[in-house]
Amino acid sequence: MENKADIIIIGGGLIGLTQALALASQGITSHVIDRADQASMLEAGFDGRTFAISSSSYKLFEAMGLGDALAGKGCPIEKIWVSDGLKPGSLDFAPAEDDGFLGQMFESRYLRAVLYKAAQEHAAIQLHMPANIISKSRDASAATVTLEGGKILTADLMIVAEGRKSETREEAGIHIAQWQYEHHAIVGAIYHERPHNNIAYEIFYPTGPFAVLPMLDDEHGRHRSALVWSVESKDAAGYLKLSPRGYAAELEKGMGGLLGKVELSAPLSSYKLGFHHAASITAERMVLIGDSAHGIHPIAGQGLNLGLRDVAALTEVLVDGMRLGLGFGDAQLLDRYDRWRSIDTLLIAVSTDGLNRLFSIPGKTASAVRRFGMALIQRAAPAKAFFMAEARGESGALPKMLQGVAV
Secondary structure (H helix, E strand, O other): OEEEOOEEEEOOOHHHHHHHHHHHOOOOOEEEEOOOOOOHHHOOOOOOOEEEEEHHHHHHHHHOOOHHHHOOOOEEEOEEEEEEOOOOOOEEEOOOHHHOOOEEEEEHHHHHHHHHHHHHHOOOEEEEOOOOEEEEEEOOOOEEEEEOOOOEEEEOEEEEOOOOOOHHHHHOOOOEEEEEEEEEEEEEEEEEOOOOOOEEEEEEEOOEEEEEEEEOOOOOOOEEEEEEEEEEHHHHHHHHOOOHHHHHHHHHHHHOOOOOOEEEOOOOEEEEEEEEEEOOOEEOOEEEOHHHOEEOOHHHOOHHHHHHHHHHHHHHHHHHHHHOOOOOOOHHHHHHHHHHHHHHHHHHHHHHHHHHHHHOOOOHHHHHHHHHHHHHHHHOHHHHHHHHHHHHOOOOOOOHHHOOOOO
């Protein structure tokens, strides 16, 4: 049995579901395929990650009609405090009181639940989860996927949102530039004695950045924050073997007592840090979005936001093409998306990599130079405004949905 839609989306994670909903808000139909059972992924404890959603990315969710569903589930980031190893000369970014938040911290499980429920209920979206793909093909006339059980799905365009290790990208022969950092990120969540006051702390050590990001208090009123701690790969296993008390002591030391006594509120996990960027993000009737197209260092918290920019840009390109009477797989549209997103993602990837390398240089002289530069930025309003625009995701050629403007 053949089932036709406008778009096939391979990958039903946060980016894949957001893409389906963004397209659906413009009347574009899609099949969303994922081998994982999304319902089981909504269970408490499955995914303890948190994400910083920039203020411009949040406008995308509002444009899709999800503002009410997400209201109150994110913790506002009202200030970012940056320090070079807790030495004198810190830098802070705080917008004016009437200028909104820099972003919000959302727990992955809440984001996933809102997106999954909205996709389930939307008539323009057909979910195939869990489902195994037997074959894929693309030619001048259509993109086709055959599922286990014999169901055949066809569309004008295939959007790939499978993540860093995308099988479809590899099958298409698209090469990636990549390298691994000699660091692991240890991620988790903590309870802490003092309130965070909606401040995101970014402390740079020669061994890697140490980020403490504000979360909403739990149902018992306990203060919480998310943790992303970059450590040298050779030390990662040792840190994970520490007792909860021993780890709390290390965290308090790394934070310099900023939030008082701390304790773990969720199990820790770690992953190897790396960079990758696809040589091309389009092929015949195919587009890469999110981590399938690019992966960056988490130092600036822009990973998911970069994928959401892909979603907004691709939606705008396809809607513009639809109004001109072009098919969704038209090479002109794919070329426009490629030119728009390739430059933007590469610039952000290179800048985050450079920032990480800059703060990784050891020694007193390097630290003094960095702190001198931070002091100059602290006193320069235009420079601070520039960096705040970056944090909010408002720089570059911004898609309309990220501006709160109708497509």
